[in-house]
């Protein structure tokens with residue numbers, strides 16, 4: 001068996017086309033959605049991701065507000081910029097690019113964001129709303145995973161899903177999303193303390209690699225015909241590498257690879273969150 005690719009580029013392009021039309025409809029009502037980004041430091045990967053987000057905004061007609069701060073930014077200075085975006089009416093939603101430099105704290109920064117402007121869906125209030133099943137912006141990567149699976153006709157109802165990685169941007173919120181009544185999957189959340197990872201991955205219809213451990217999951221660890229979603233993104237000398245070893249392509253039925261899969265869906269879902277918030281404001 002050679003797996004087929006679940007293509008994030010094709011799906012993201014379709015999502016952006018739809019959003020472009022919705023942004024044009026908002027313009028007729030005098031509303032322009034505006035995405036803010038706060039980037040602290042010099043990490044080349046983070047700079048590339050933020051550049052990509054602003055390129056996407058330009059493509060669909062969303063205004064961009066960009067705040068770039070030096071590596072040695074103090075917590076007080078960062079708090080000022082976040083407070084400014086909370087108050088700025090031109091900014092309908094914004095993100096703080098993660099991870100922040102070590103002297104700042106990701107969770108502290110997320111808590112400073114006005115939950116109504118939280119374009120990433122990562123504010124504790126919005127994660128809490130996800131737990132409660134109340135409407136809220138959804139975290140972009142988990143939302144992108146569910147969207148890509150649906151577009152590729154992967155059944156979720158009753159599916160056994162093994163998520164490898166318990167991070168707060170992907171693994172944990174994805175477990176919450178997939179176990180909602182609308183998705184109705186059964187989730188096993190594995191992590192570095194899991195005793196026998198292969199025992200869990202082999203049982204699953206869908207395996208999500210979100211551990212950031214290159215090549216962790218090999219072909220012998222999955223069942224024939226399984227659907228795989230790679231969220232791992234580790235930069236190596238060989239380029240960008242995901243959590244799945246190339247041997248999985250001979251065993252799986254469908255794969256969302258790194259690169260070309262979920263990263264692009266993450267970007268598209270950020271735009272969707274910003275447009276949805278603007279639509280709410282226009283009602």
Ligand SMILES: Nc1nc2c(c(=O)[nH]1)N[C@@H](CN(C=O)c1ccc(C(=O)N[C@@H](CCC(=O)O)C(=O)O)cc1)CN2
Pocket residue numbers: 048049052095096097098099120140141169233240258259260261262263264266267
């Ligand atoms: N505030 C946030 N910070 C971070 C998030 C997030 O969702 N919100 N996620 C990641 C980084 N990220 C978005 O910010 C992101 C990662 C990867 C991609 C992407 O397009 N990947 C491409 C490959 C790009 C490359 O070659 O480098 C792909 O997978 O094809 C987009 C966004 C951590 N921080």
